[in-house]
Amino acid sequence: MQNTGYLYLILPQLRKIYGDGTPELKQAMKTHVQFFNTSNFFNTIITGIDLALEEKQGSESLDAVAGLKAGLLGPFAAIGDSLFAALVPTIFGAIAANMAISGNPTGLFIWILANIFIMIFRWKQLKFAYKEGVNLVTTMQNQMNALTDAATLLGVFMVGALIATMINVHIGWKPMIGKVPLDIQNTIDMMMPKLLPAAIVGIIYWMLGKKNMTSTRAIFIVLIVSVALSALGVIAQ
Known part of the structure; x- marks a missing residue:
């Protein structure tokens, strides 16, 4: 050492x-x-x-x-x-x-x-x-x-x-209820601002506690999931 x-x-x-x-x-x-x-x-x-x-x-x-x-x-x-x-x-x-x-x-x-x-x-x-x-x-x-x-x-x-x-992540998906779009991100912010970034960090922290999970693997998982959800319009910056 x-x-x-x-x-x-x-x-x-x-x-x-x-x-x-x-x-x-x-x-x-x-x-x-x-x-x-x-x-x-x-x-x-x-x-x-x-x-x-x-x-x-x-x-x-x-x-x-x-x-x-x-x-x-x-x-x-x-x-x-x-x-x-x-x-x-x-x-x-x-x-x-x-x-x-x-x-x-x-x-x-x-x-x-x-x-x-x-x-x-x-x-x-x-x-x-x-x-x-x-x-x-x-x-x-x-x-x-x-x-x-x-x-x-x-x-x-x-x-x-x-x-x-x-961590600037927002839910970009707005499902339609009848003819009115539901702003999920605005609803979450009314309950607790920055809840989504905190949830993401909590999930990553939980992942790192799993066996055979490393920080490098966690980074790649976050990148892949982020790109996929962004392409689908679920999340936005």
Whole structure:
């Protein structure tokens, strides 16, 4: 997973701490090739704390470092992926996409600035974690669960907003009742606006929970069904 990349990242510093080719360096390298997999956006916090510990205590800290990495990789994976792999791209991607649809190029620069901010954040958190060391774990422990819950809730909220704004599907079929056409879409909107996009997302979510169903297959199914229903005049944009 990320263990060899993590070792490659800190190896120059390990050589400064333990010396090149020493038994302590080999021991540290063996410690750092153990399983490690976390969010790419928060891994620098673990790196900073790790280096602070090893600089202070040397090889005596390796057991603590291994435990620290094992204990933090899970929570940081959840928080980092929720915030920076899902929430931030969803928000800024939606803003950029809406601007692009309307012909406004500003959305492109918003997307670029968002990614620049993330890169700066990763660099700053490395320096901050290195400075604070293991005390940072104690400080963040009580806030971690609350941050995860808040990020999850905000992510769900944004997904709901995107469903209502980005999925533009309407029922185009208007059956005749006598000589009067029945506007099914207008009737649905009177009961609950954007019910059809929500229903489509719900069906796709249900499909993805089925065995052997993948996101790629779901996309092809949606494309085929959409083209067929559009050709028949059942749905319209």
